[in-house]
Amino acid sequence: MRNRALISILASLGAIVAATGALAAGEKHVSVQVVDQRGMPIRDAVVEIERPATSTxxxxxxxxxxxxxxxxxxxxxxxxxxxxxxxxxxxxxxxxxxxxxxxxxxxxxxxxxxxxxxxxxxxxxxxxxxxxxxxxxxxxxxxxxxxTPFAAKTDQNGIARVEGLGGGSYRVTIWHPQLRAPNNEQSEMLSAPASGQPVRAAVILR
Missing domain, CATH: 2.60.40.420 (Cupredoxins -  blue copper proteins)
Incomplete structure (x- = not known):
């Protein structure tokens, strides 16, 4: 009986760990903070991360x-x-x-x-x-x-939270109607930490 009880407990613990891992995986994201030439956050900028080849x-x-x-x-x-x-x-x-x-x-x-x-x-x-x-x-x-499905708008703090991606190096395009660049957009490679903490991108506004 004890062995059966122990097996049941271990199975329950395994299920909890698996569920927690799945939840954590589902919560992975990349955050980008967009700021202007003065370091001030920009609201309602569009942040797009290039779609990985594995995402179809x-x-x-x-x-x-x-x-x-x-x-x-x-x-x-x-x-x-x-x-x-x-x-x-x-x-x-x-x-x-x-x-x-x-x-x-x-x-x-x-x-x-x-x-x-x-x-x-x-x-x-x-x-x-x-x-x-x-x-x-x-x-x-x-x-x-x-x-790309990996796109979001920045909030009042200039932060766009893009769901579904973990830390890594990504090509990111930022668009805003006042951004001083061709088509009001700029692209660059950004390295996002696995922690999900925002990585900063600076743009120049008109």
Missing amino acids: GAFSFPWRNAMAQRNLAFTPGTLIVPRGSVVAFPNLDTVRHSIYSFSRAARFKFDLYGRDQSRTQRFDVSGTVALGCNIHDQMRGYVRVVN
Whole structure:
């Protein structure tokens, strides 16, 4: 009986260790902090890590492929979507909007549509799609179309947490509408620690 009890305990401990290991593996991530030329954190910069050769197949992000118009602004102001995505543009304002883009990655225009109506657009080319409204000149929005599942936006501390990767050396692309570089983006190799602590990347803003 004692042997059976001991075997049962050891099996339970093994299951706990395996579950803990699986949890830890599922929590691995790479964090990148983006700062400007003064060392100040940059919010809403897009951080993309080149997809490893071992990562294949379709992917999606945990947020919705949607950009609303609310309070005369695009919400969110920057949206990251996989290439080939269909994005919804619901109007949550009491006024009508007409959305357009002259970007190389996508050229389109939605005629005026009102509250609680929506339009959709498919994005088949990777890159940045800058959006505007023909009625409200102050409205600016950006859809960043990516080829990698390893992408995220920076928070108020300038930190983007990219899930699913452990420590290592990666080619990282950073995009921001005010970044002073061709296509408002810069790429570099960064070495991320296995601890998940942020690795810093400095960019120059206009």
